[in-house]
Amino acid sequence: MTKTYEVRTYGCQMNVHDSERLGGLLETDGYVRAEEGSTPDLVVFNTCAVRENADNKLYGNLGHIASVKEKNPGMQIAVGGCLAQKDRDTITKKAPFVDVVFGTHNIGSLPVLLERARIAEESQVEILESLEVFPSTLPTKRDSVFAAWVSISVGCNNTCTFCIVPALRGKEKDRRPGDILAEVQALVDDGVVEVTLLGQNVNAYGVEFGDRQAFAKLLRACGEIEGLERVRFTSPHPKDFTDDVIAAMAETPNVMPQLHMPLQSGSDRVLKAMRRSYRQEKFLGIIDRVRAAMPDAAITTDIIVGFPGETEEDFLETIEVVRKARFTSAFTFQYSQRPGTPAATLPDQLPKAVVQERYERLIKVVDEVAWDEAKKQEGRIVELLVADHEGKKDGATHRLTGRARDNRLVHFVPGEHEVRPGDMVRVLITYAAPHHLVSDEPPISFRRTKAGDAWESRQGRTEVRSVGLGMPSLGVPAPLPPAPVCAV
Known part of the structure; x- marks a missing residue:
C-alpha cells in the first residue's frame, strides 16, 4: 500500500523551503501527502532552534505523537532541521521512539535513513557538519504553483551573539550565478511568475567568490528573464546593504518595492552587545536612501525585546526608530536565552515580567505605525497577484486575497471575473487595517496569466519538480554583466 506522510514546519523561510524539498524527496520515494485529519505513516518535524520555546514545542508535539504511534506500530517519526542539528543526542534520549534524526546539511538522506530504521528496527541519527549537496539538487514539492x-x-x-544559526547552518556557501539563473528560468518555464531569493544573509551573496556587487548584478539579471513578473529577497543584513543594491531594486522593473531589513534593536549600545555591525544612524540612513529611490516601498523588520542588559532608555530608542522608520509591519520577539550562544552567558538577563511589559508596549507602537502607513493606501490602485493558500473565498463577503507589489495582503471582491490563483488584478483600496487592506469594489482590470493556467491545469494532480543544479563548481564563476555606476 502507498505510504502517506506529513511534514510539520517550524521557523524561517529557509525551513519552509527545506520542507518543500522533503516533500519532493518523499513523493519521489513513493509517499503521498496525507489527507487532513488522517493518520500518516510518517510524520517529519522540520525544526527551528532560534527561539526558547522551540525545544518545548518539539518535545510537546513528540509526546502527543508518541501515543498515536503506539496505536499504529508501523508509523515512523523523523526530526530534522536546526534543533536536530543542535540536539542530536538529546532527541533520541528524550524521545526514544523517534526513528530518524537528521540535520540541516543532509535532508537528502531522509528516505535512506527511514529504510535503515525500518530494517534495523532502531533509531538512525545522521548529522553532517558541512553541506555536501546544495538543496536545489533535490526534487521539490512546491506549495505554490x-x-x-x-x-x-x-x-x-x-557572529551575532543571540543567534545560533551560524553554528547550525555553517559558513556561507554561495551558488554560482549561472546555476541560480538557470533554476529561475526553469521555474518560469514551469509557470512561476514570482521568485523569492533566499539566504541567511542574502545580500552578502558573492562573498565566497569575491564579488561584492554580485547580489546587485543578480537582481538585474533576474530582470532580464522574460515572464518573471516579481522578484523578492529575504533577509538582508544592514551591514552589507549597499547603494548598488538600492539602485538595482529601483531600476529593475520586476524587483518589487519591498524590503525586509532586520533592526533587532534601536540602541547603539545593545547593537554593539549583539555584535550587529551597524548603528541606528546607519540603519535609518539605509531606510532614507531606499525611500528616496522608491518612495512607495514597504519596509518591514525584525525586533528583539529584552536583550541582556537592555535598559528602559535602550528600549525607548528602539521605539524611536520604529516611529522614524515607519515600518509597514514588524516581527517582534522576546529575547530567548539559547544555550550555545554568547548572549546566553551575558550578565543582566532581564526578568520575564520586564520583557513582557516592553514587548506589549512595542507591539502597540508597531501596530499604530503600521495602521497609519496602511491608511495612506486608501484610494490607491494596486496590482495584485491572486493568492492560492491565502485566497480561499470568504463565505460572507466572497472576497479573495492577493499580494500587492509591495507584498501587502489585500482582500478583494472578484466581481464577475473568474479569477484564479496566479492571475493579476488591479483594484482600488477602500479600507485599511493594521495588517491588511481591503477592496470592496470590483477589479478595475483583470489579466489571465500563464501562472493561472498552470494552477488550473494542476488541480487534482500531484507533481514533484526537480531542477538538476548542484553545488558550485570549483574556480571563479563566469562574471555577471558589470553593474552600472550608482548615483551618489
Whole structure:
C-alpha cells in the first residue's frame, strides 16, 4: 500500500523551503501527502532552534505523537532541521521512539535513513557538519504553483551573539550565478511568475567568490528573464546593504518595492552587545536612501525585546526608530536565552515580567505605525497577484486575497471575473487595517496569466519538480554583466 506522510514546519523561510524539498524527496520515494485529519505513516518535524520555546514545542508535539504511534506500530517519526542539528543526542534520549534524526546539511538522506530504521528496527541519527549537496539538487514539492523560493546561499559568516544559526547552518556557501539563473528560468518555464531569493544573509551573496556587487548584478539579471513578473529577497543584513543594491531594486522593473531589513534593536549600545555591525544612524540612513529611490516601498523588520542588559532608555530608542522608520509591519520577539550562544552567558538577563511589559508596549507602537502607513493606501490602485493558500473565498463577503507589489495582503471582491490563483488584478483600496487592506469594489482590470493556467491545469494532480543544479563548481564563476555606476 502507498505510504502517506506529513511534514510539520517550524521557523524561517529557509525551513519552509527545506520542507518543500522533503516533500519532493518523499513523493519521489513513493509517499503521498496525507489527507487532513488522517493518520500518516510518517510524520517529519522540520525544526527551528532560534527561539526558547522551540525545544518545548518539539518535545510537546513528540509526546502527543508518541501515543498515536503506539496505536499504529508501523508509523515512523523523523526530526530534522536546526534543533536536530543542535540536539542530536538529546532527541533520541528524550524521545526514544523517534526513528530518524537528521540535520540541516543532509535532508537528502531522509528516505535512506527511514529504510535503515525500518530494517534495523532502531533509531538512525545522521548529522553532517558541512553541506555536501546544495538543496536545489533535490526534487521539490512546491506549495505554490506560481511562486517559488530560490536559495542563492546557505549559512552565515556573522557572529551575532543571540543567534545560533551560524553554528547550525555553517559558513556561507554561495551558488554560482549561472546555476541560480538557470533554476529561475526553469521555474518560469514551469509557470512561476514570482521568485523569492533566499539566504541567511542574502545580500552578502558573492562573498565566497569575491564579488561584492554580485547580489546587485543578480537582481538585474533576474530582470532580464522574460515572464518573471516579481522578484523578492529575504533577509538582508544592514551591514552589507549597499547603494548598488538600492539602485538595482529601483531600476529593475520586476524587483518589487519591498524590503525586509532586520533592526533587532534601536540602541547603539545593545547593537554593539549583539555584535550587529551597524548603528541606528546607519540603519535609518539605509531606510532614507531606499525611500528616496522608491518612495512607495514597504519596509518591514525584525525586533528583539529584552536583550541582556537592555535598559528602559535602550528600549525607548528602539521605539524611536520604529516611529522614524515607519515600518509597514514588524516581527517582534522576546529575547530567548539559547544555550550555545554568547548572549546566553551575558550578565543582566532581564526578568520575564520586564520583557513582557516592553514587548506589549512595542507591539502597540508597531501596530499604530503600521495602521497609519496602511491608511495612506486608501484610494490607491494596486496590482495584485491572486493568492492560492491565502485566497480561499470568504463565505460572507466572497472576497479573495492577493499580494500587492509591495507584498501587502489585500482582500478583494472578484466581481464577475473568474479569477484564479496566479492571475493579476488591479483594484482600488477602500479600507485599511493594521495588517491588511481591503477592496470592496470590483477589479478595475483583470489579466489571465500563464501562472493561472498552470494552477488550473494542476488541480487534482500531484507533481514533484526537480531542477538538476548542484553545488558550485570549483574556480571563479563566469562574471555577471558589470553593474552600472550608482548615483551618489
